Amino acid sequence: MTENAYPSAPAPAYGGGPGPTGKIRGTGVCILLAIVTFGIYAVVWTYSVHEEMKRHTGRGLGGVVAALLQLFVGIVMPYITAAEAGSMYEARGQKKPVSGATGLWYFPGIFILVGPIVWFVKTNGAINDYWRAQGVQG
Numbered sequence: 001m002t003e004n005a006y007p008s009a010p011a012p013a014y015g016g017g018p019g020p021t022g023k024i025r026g027t028g029v030c031i032l033l034a035i036v037t038f039g040i041y042a043v044v045w046t047y048s049v050h051e052e053m054k055r056h057t058g059r060g061l062g063g064v065v066a067a068l069l070q071l072f073v074g075i076v077m078p079y080i081t082a083a084e085a086g087s088m089y090e091a092r093g094q095k096k097p098v099s100g101a102t103g104l105w106y107f108p109g110i111f112i113l114v115g116p117i118v119w120f121v122k123t124n125g126a127i128n129d130y131w132r133a134q135g136v137q138g
Helices: 027-036 040-057 063-091 100-105 115-133
Strands: none
Touching: 027 040, 027 115, 040 063, 063 100, 063 115, 100 115
8 A cells, every 4th residue: 555645635647637736946046056066956956847747747757757868868858848847737728838849949059058048947937937826935
């Protein structure tokens, strides 16, 4: 018998949702931490947001798979992260502020140097806005 790690909210069925909400992360702080830790925080951020999105919606990669993909084939994660964030909005009948296509800011956007920053601001902002709409204070 397995116990639910979040007893206040039942685990959602696949595609069910909404389960526990996530945490709001300051965009500037996240960028600074990624720089100071030489990219290690980027893996932590990826793990955290994907784990929260999966717990909330019952779908997606989850934290472990997302972190492993970030480490070994990181170029795919901007597309997947933005797509999963957009799917949370879509599941609630709202317009998606980000989608898999938002990943294009990261690659090939890296060649204009600011592309990854634009991607992160858009994606982290969309995730934060979603959590705020769910009542999370940040």
